[in-house]
Amino acid sequence: MAITPLMPVYPRSPVRPVRGEGAYLYGENGEKYLDFAAGIAVNLLGHGHPVLTKAIQDQAATLMHVSNLYGSPQGEALAQRLVDLTFADTVFFTNSGAEAVECAIKTARRYHFAKGKPEKHNLITFSNAFHGRTMATISATDQAKLREGFAPLLTGFTVVEFNDLDAALAAVDEHTAGFLLEPIQGEGGIRPATHDFMTGLRKACDEHDLMLVLDEVQSGVARTGALYAYELYGIEPDILATAKGIGGGFPMGACLATEKAAAGMVIGTHGSTFGGNPLAMAAGQAVLDVVANDEFLAAVRSKGDRLRAALEQMIPNHDHLFDSVRGTGLMLGVKLKSDSRAFVAYLRERGILAVAAGDNVLRVLPPLNIEESHIREFVDGLSAAAAEYEVPAAAA
Numbered sequence: 001m002a003i004t005p006l007m008p009v010y011p012r013s014p015v016r017p018v019r020g021e022g023a024y025l026y027g028e029n030g031e032k033y034l035d036f037a038a039g040i041a042v043n044l045l046g047h048g049h050p051v052l053t054k055a056i057q058d059q060a061a062t063l064m065h066v067s068n069l070y071g072s073p074q075g076e077a078l079a080q081r082l083v084d085l086t087f088a089d090t091v092f093f094t095n096s097g098a099e100a101v102e103c104a105i106k107t108a109r110r111y112h113f114a115k116g117k118p119e120k121h122n123l124i125t126f127s128n129a130f131h132g133r134t135m136a137t138i139s140a141t142d143q144a145k146l147r148e149g150f151a152p153l154l155t156g157f158t159v160v161e162f163n164d165l166d167a168a169l170a171a172v173d174e175h176t177a178g179f180l181l182e183p184i185q186g187e188g189g190i191r192p193a194t195h196d197f198m199t200g201l202r203k204a205c206d207e208h209d210l211m212l213v214l215d216e217v218q219s220g221v222a223r224t225g226a227l228y229a230y231e232l233y234g235i236e237p238d239i240l241a242t243a244k245g246i247g248g249g250f251p252m253g254a255c256l257a258t259e260k261a262a263a264g265m266v267i268g269t270h271g272s273t274f275g276g277n278p279l280a281m282a283a284g285q286a287v288l289d290v291v292a293n294d295e296f297l298a299a300v301r302s303k304g305d306r307l308r309a310a311l312e313q314m315i316p317n318h319d320h321l322f323d324s325v326r327g328t329g330l331m332l333g334v335k336l337k338s339d340s341r342a343f344v345a346y347l348r349e350r351g352i353l354a355v356a357a358g359d360n361v362l363r364v365l366p367p368l369n370i371e372e373s374h375i376r377e378f379v380d381g382l383s384a385a386a387a388e389y390e391v392p393a394a395a396a
């Protein structure tokens with residue numbers, strides 16, 4: 001047999017981590033990596049954080065899983081905490097980001113159904129978006145590489161240009177349920193929604209009774225220096241998907257909604273076997289214990305500012321390779337003048353992990369509790385690598 005036991009859907013790099021410690025990963029043969037990828041914005045407390053590790057250990061020994069047939073003191077407590085910290089009135093727990101977005105899509109459709117308008121089932125989504133790999137979430141994007149070979153996809157999505165408010169408003173018709181977008185596109189290349197775009201969509205939702213659905217799977221949970229990126233725009237969504245960092249590495253996500261938006265989500269409309277189990281809730285509580293306070297968020301903002309300033313100071317020295325820096329907090333991207341994937345691979349050989357993204361962007365997504373020394377190590381390493389890097393001829 002030629003196929004590998006692990007279904008060969010990933011272009012896996014030669015990095016083979018077996019252990020992590022803070023901001024570092026260690027490979028099978030003892031190789032050391034500075035981890036500024038953090039599981040793609042997941043390990044926001046780094047690796048082996050004592051608060052998170054202990055919470056999971058204790059909960060695993062106490063009660064790991066029970067069915068959602070029973071009352072959930074653990075789920076109620078974490079949901080209440082998220083309600084207190086955000087715009088939301090109610091929370092559905094999932095196991096992943098795509099499932100959180102799925103729940104968000106279902107909630108938006110059910111809202112209109114419950115109001116007697118089932119024809120309002122269409123979400124307006126945006127170019128270069130990434131919402132996950134389920135059938136609904138690939139149907140919500142225009143990216144051929146995610147969609148090819150999976151037809152027929154779901155109907156009910158209209159894709160328009162990101163950050164083009166006029167195009168988004170022009171796409172609204174009697175079938176529109178709302179808008180679904182990432183406040184800062186992650187996979188698409190660290191592209192923030194403009195202030196006017198976001199506030200314009202909010203206003204349209206208020207005027208036409210539409211749902212503003214935010215996918216904060218990557219931008220959420222303190223990544224930008226706000227607990228959720230919508231706060232940076234001075235608006236509130238109706239529905240929000242969160243995952244990645246929320247469990248600090250434990251697989252979990254959540255769909256948050258206002259009471260109004262969740263009006264259709266009554267008994268029997270949705271469910272998940274594992275979603276919200278006690279082990280996941282313990283991980284979520286531990287993460288919020290560390291990140292959900294003004295001091296931690298302010299530290300993320302100042303580390304983000306320092307990292308950004310250091311990158312901006314460094315990149316003119318290598319202007320054959322680097323173009324500009326973008327992003328907010330510790331959700332940063334360096335736009336390259338050549339293929340970012342090739343340079344990410346080169347960095348990896350030199351012991352530095354970052355993530356390639358669309359638009360030839362090198363994504364910089366470190367743990368949120370990094371120190372000044374890690375920032376220096378990363379920027380120095382990036383600079384040294386750039387100095388020796390030969391832009392591949394084909395991609396130059």
Ligand SMILES: *Cc1c(COP(=O)(O)O)cnc(C)c1O
Nearest residue numbers: 096097098130131132186217218
């Ligand atoms: C990663 C991601 C998802 C999908 O999350 P999974 O946990 O992989 O299902 C959805 N939306 C955004 C913005 C993401 O970055």
